[in-house]
Amino acid sequence: xxxxxxDAEPWEEPLADGAVVLRRFALASAPALxxxxxxxxxxxxxxxxVTPGGYTMSVAMTxxxxxxxxxxxxxxLYAQVDPQTGAPWPAMPGAFRTLCDAAARAAGYPDxxxxxxxxxxxxxxxxxxxxxxxxxxxxxxxxxxxxxxxPAVFQFGGLKRNDPLKRLLxxxxxxxxxxxxxxxxxxxxxxxxxxxxxxxxxYRYNLTFRQARK
Numbered sequence: 001x002x003x004x005x006x007d008a009e010p011w012e013e014p015l016a017d018g019a020v021v022l023r024r025f026a027l028a029s030a031p032a033l034x035x036x037x038x039x040x041x042x043x044x045x046x047x048x049x050v051t052p053g054g055y056t057m058s059v060a061m062t063x064x065x066x067x068x069x070x071x072x073x074x075x076x077l078y079a080q081v082d083p084q085t086g087a088p089w090p091a092m093p094g095a096f097r098t099l100c101d102a103a104a105r106a107a108g109y110p111d112x113x114x115x116x117x118x119x120x121x122x123x124x125x126x127x128x129x130x131x132x133x134x135x136x137x138x139x140x141x142x143x144x145x146x147x148x149x150x151p152a153v154f155q156f157g158g159l160k161r162n163d164p165l166k167r168l169l170x171x172x173x174x175x176x177x178x179x180x181x182x183x184x185x186x187x188x189x190x191x192x193x194x195x196x197x198x199x200x201x202x203y204r205y206n207l208t209f210r211q212a213r214k
């Protein structure tokens with residue numbers, strides 16, 4: 001894919017009340033972020049989690065931080081221990097925290113202190129259906145989402161699943177931050193199209209920072 005904005009400086013695109021797209025914001029940090037992903041995955045490997053309804057997710061996941069997001073037969077939860085390894089989740093790499101702090105401040109959330117980072121790996125065809133991020137106890141904290149690698153179509157709706165959707169292409173280094181009035185807006189990722197990216201090969205990676213505990 002030809003990136004028409006390859007030489008452009010980062011810029012902002014309003015998305016909704018409380019939500020913004022920070023284009024290319026993580027581009028300079030991308031090599032350090034990718035190194036952090038590799039370090040986390042070496043300790044807590046990617047896996048395809050199974051939802052409480054028995055559906056195997058097409059997106060492969062791992063976590064880092066004080067707690068990590070997981071599933072069991074009863075629902076979705078945050079836990080201090082990786083159920084696959086039995087060990088605590090890896091600490092959040094310094095490059096992750098630095099980038100997240102800067103993005104949150106740029107989006108108007110200077111007091112955001114994430115304690116969890118979900119790392120999603122998308123292979124061609126993988127998707128994330130429309131959903132709300134509502135497993136966190138304090139919904140005043142925003143979500144900071146970082147895109148790395150292949151481009152993907154991000155869908156952002158409203159408080160109801162059938163609300164009209166905005167669809168926008170997220171590329172390597174783009175960051176989306178949403179909170180406040182849009183904190184519980186439905187969102188998702190359309191199936192990833194095949195391709196090759198110089199930093200990630202055939203994959204797209206997404207870092208999602210959250211405050212999972214009060």
